Amino acid sequence: MTLIELVRGDITRESVDAIVNAANSSLLGGGGVDGAIHRRGGPAILEECRGLRASRYGKGLATGKAVATTAGDLDARWVIHTVGPVFSATEDRSGLLASCYRESLRIADELGARTVAFPAISTGVYRYPMQDAARIAVDAVRAAKTDVEEVRFVLFDERAYEAFAARLR
Ligand code: ADP
Secondary structure: OOEEEEEEOOHHHOOOOEEEEEEOOOOOOOOHHHHHHHHHHOHHHHHHHHHHHHOOOOOOOOOOOEEEEEOOOOOOOEEEEEEOOOOOOOOOOHHHHHHHHHHHHHHHHHHOOOEEEEOOOOOOOOOOOHHHHHHHHHHHHHHOOOOOOEEEEEEOOHHHHHHHHHHHO
């Protein structure tokens, strides 16, 4: 059984085995949570991301996939970068968003991570409606077959926190 916890705050302040980053396919940094992780985590993360681009991910990381790097100066062992879908009003991309959570937990299992912190993937610049994103996230983690003992959703604001809390109840 995986324990699911909710925290309101800044994910870069969490102490866990792995912090999940809502990255973009370039893996070369961006705004939002991605920018915050690289700022606080220092240059080692970007350096490893550049290496991944040069080797395994020349075309970038596909939407719904995940890959791990060092966590640099963060209080974690790894950052798991995953690429959420951009919300579309005409196309159902919930499967891709669920895949982000599932694939991140699969990578966490490969690493031996027992505690994992997730942001609300795709709910910032990628505009996913918060309630839909919360339902998809909570359901995907609940359904995952994983050895991760604790999943912590770290929600930046009250609106996100309430949406996740409502789905967990
Ligand atoms: P995406 O491109 O996947 O939408 P964003 O980083 O733009 O990713 O936003 C994802 C979510 O992360 C948003 O709900 C945003 O409010 C939140 N967020 C931004 N910074 C942080 C942070 N430091 N810790 C936790 N959540 C954050």
